């Protein structure tokens with residue numbers, strides 16, 4: 093197959109070139125002539141980008157006692173239609189379950205049911221970690237682990253001491269630790285007794301910015317001491333991004349933010365339906381959001397990921413009277429690429445290469461699969477998005493499930509014409525070519 097005549101975004105920048113695809117991989121990039129029997133995709137006037145990667149997706153799982161609205165079939169359909177060819181979910185070990193059994197349980201939810209490739213991060217919940225099992229899993233390609241500095245009630249909290257000990261053991265294995273950063277002591281100190289259970293804006297007051305900043309400072313010190321690569325998920329404050337920037341000199345630290353922190357503020361939590369946008373960390377004040385946007389435009393984030401965590405409308409609304417019972421999380425998977433394109437390229441005039449770095453190359457590096465994923469180069473998987481960035485404006489759709497839209501009224505000109513997954517055309521004119529065919533593979 094030949095993708096012909098487009099502007100191809102290679103790791104060395106844009107090239108007017110053709111891309112030859114054979115046996116699921118990229119064979120050649122250059123001025124090429126179709127061979128006899130070659131299928132040709134005309135990319136004239138279009139941009140050819142590496143398939144993008146959302147490294148933070150919750151789907152087909154039970155979170156806070158509720159079954160998530162999105163399954164792998166629905167989440168990955170929307171993902172691939174916007175140019176995402178790999179998503180990463182989370183394996184959270186359950187009581188009485190070995191880590192390997194937890195991994196297999198989650199693999200089973202994605203296997204044969206996904207329209208794009210799927211990876212997972214591992215969250216062991218028993219202490220001490222089963223190190224022989226962990227080492228075997230790392231050797232089999234499970235190279236990312238995730239811990240939380242909060243969520244004591246859910247059994248997910250890890251002390252800094254434990255995080256440090258985990259980092260000491262992960263570092264020599266070449267694995268990486270992802271951390272949800274909100275300092276539990278700070279959160280408990282501000283747990284207001286006079287809680288207004290009818291006002292979603294209370295959530296922002298109860299999970300202050302200082303909690304995030306304090307935890308980020310602590311885990312960066314641990315990364316510096318242990319040499320373990322550290323990735324901070326869903327950074328929501330500009331002060332925490334500044335701590336990461338300062339920490340890069342002495343620690344292997346990276347960070348992500350999610351579109352909702354760049355695009356929405358705590359003002360959206362006011363009113364009758366504010367509870368629908370409750371998430372953790374919470375939406376922040378307008379001044380913080382605007383500093384976060386400036387940081388994103390200046391390249392402060394290694395990557396963007398959604399923390400897609402859609403609950404059904406019924407589950408969200410059941411807690412309207414008492415906000416403490418509202419499940420936290422918002423939809424975002426379908427919004428990642430179009431909204432980041434609008435923000436970074438249309439508004440801040442960054443190049444498509446910046447988008448490809450932060451939505452494809454760097455996420456692939458986080459997952460340990462670069463340049464097999466995240467690059468258009470000979471030998472890489474033929475995961476490609478052929479896009480007209482200046483298409484007709486269309487509404488942004490965050491989820492295909494029965495969940496509330498996070499960005500009602502927003503539009504994007506990001507027009508995905510074709511998506512190739514492992515050399516196979518899975519999307520044409522923005523729609524699945526064969527809706528019943530699930531071509532996604534598991535990366536580990």
Ligand SMILES: [Zn+2]
Nearest residue numbers: 148150399401
């Ligand atoms: Zn998450």
